[in-house]
Amino acid sequence: xxxTLEIDETPETIAGxxxxxxxxxxxxxxxxIDTDFLKVDTDHFLVVSTRTTxxxxxxxxxxxxxxxERAEILDTLSIERGYSRRKTDTVHYVAAxxxxxxxxxxxEGFLSxxxxxxxxxxxxxxxxxxxxxxxxxxxxxxxxxxxxxEYDAVGLFHLSEDPHxxxxxxxxxxxxxxxxxxxxxxxxxxxx
Numbered sequence: 001x002x003x004t005l006e007i008d009e010t011p012e013t014i015a016g017x018x019x020x021x022x023x024x025x026x027x028x029x030x031x032x033i034d035t036d037f038l039k040v041d042t043d044h045f046l047v048v049s050t051r052t053t054x055x056x057x058x059x060x061x062x063x064x065x066x067x068x069e070r071a072e073i074l075d076t077l078s079i080e081r082g083y084s085r086r087k088t089d090t091v092h093y094v095a096a097x098x099x100x101x102x103x104x105x106x107x108e109g110f111l112s113x114x115x116x117x118x119x120x121x122x123x124x125x126x127x128x129x130x131x132x133x134x135x136x137x138x139x140x141x142x143x144x145x146x147x148x149x150e151y152d153a154v155g156l157f158h159l160s161e162d163p164h165x166x167x168x169x170x171x172x173x174x175x176x177x178x179x180x181x182x183x184x185x186x187x188x189x190x191x192x
Contacts, residue, residue: 001152003117004041007033007180009190014178016117016152019145021176023159023169029186030158034121035064037156038071043116046107048074050097050127051158053083074106098132100140107144111151118151120144124158125172134168141175 001016014020020037024030038045038061047057054075061068071090076097078085085093094102111118122128122144129137141157148155157176161169173179178192 001117003119003154005037006040007036007190008188010178010180010188011190011192014154014192016154017149018177019141019148019155019157019175020178020180021157021159021172022180022182023161023173024182025162025184026160029182030123031060031064033180033182033188034123034156034158035060035066038066038119038121039064041117042070042119044070044072044110044114045119045121046072046074046110048076048103048107048120048122050076050122050131051124053078054085054091054093072110074103074110076103096131097127098136100128100132100136100143103128104140104143104147108147111147111153118153120148120153120155122155122157124160126158126160126163129164129168134164134171138171138175141172145175 002013004013005011022033049057054073057073061071073091075093079093080096092106125137125141128140159172181189
C-alpha cells in the first residue's frame with residue numbers, strides 16, 4: 001500500500017511499513033509537520049503522546065483542522081501526574097510514559113482493530129527515553145517499526161536532538177527508512 005506525504009522536501013508517497021524519524025531542535029514547528037502527516041490519505045490514526053496530555057493533543061488537532069473522527073489518542077502522562085481523565089472510545093491511557101509494554105500493546109491493538117490506511121504519530125521518543133532510558137526507547141521503537149511493517153501502516157516519530165548525545169541520535173537514525181530534519185528556522189531537509 002502507498003501513502004501520500006504532503007510535507008516539504010519529502011517524496012510524494014511512501015510504502016506501507018515505513019517509519020519516519022522527525023529530528024528537531026525544539027518542539028516549536030513539529031506540530032505543523034505532525035498534522036500535515038496525519039491529515040492526508042488516512043482512514044484512522046493514533047497519536048501516542050509521552051509529551052502532552054490527551055486534551056492538549058485534541059487542541060492541536062482542532063487548531064490544525066485535522067479530522068478528529070479518524071483520531072485515537074494514547075495519553076501516557078495523565079495517570080502518573082494525577083490529572084483527571086475520562087476514557088472514551090478514542091482516548092486511552094497507560095499508567096506511565098515508561099510503560100513500554102503497555103504502549104506497544106496498545107499500538108498493536110489499534111493496528112489489528114482497524115482496516116484501511118493507518119498512521120501513527122509518536123510524540124515523543126525523546127520523552128520516552130527520558131522516562132525509560134535510551135536502550136529501552138530504542139527497543140520500543142524497533143518493536144513499533146516491526147508492527148508498522150506487519151500491518152502495512154506508517155509512522156512518524158519525534159526526536160529532539162538536543163538532550164541526546166550523537167551516538168544515541170545515530171542509533172535512532174539507523175532504524176528509519178526516512179528522516180525529516182527540521183531546522184530552528186522551520187526549514188526542512190529530508191532523506192528517504
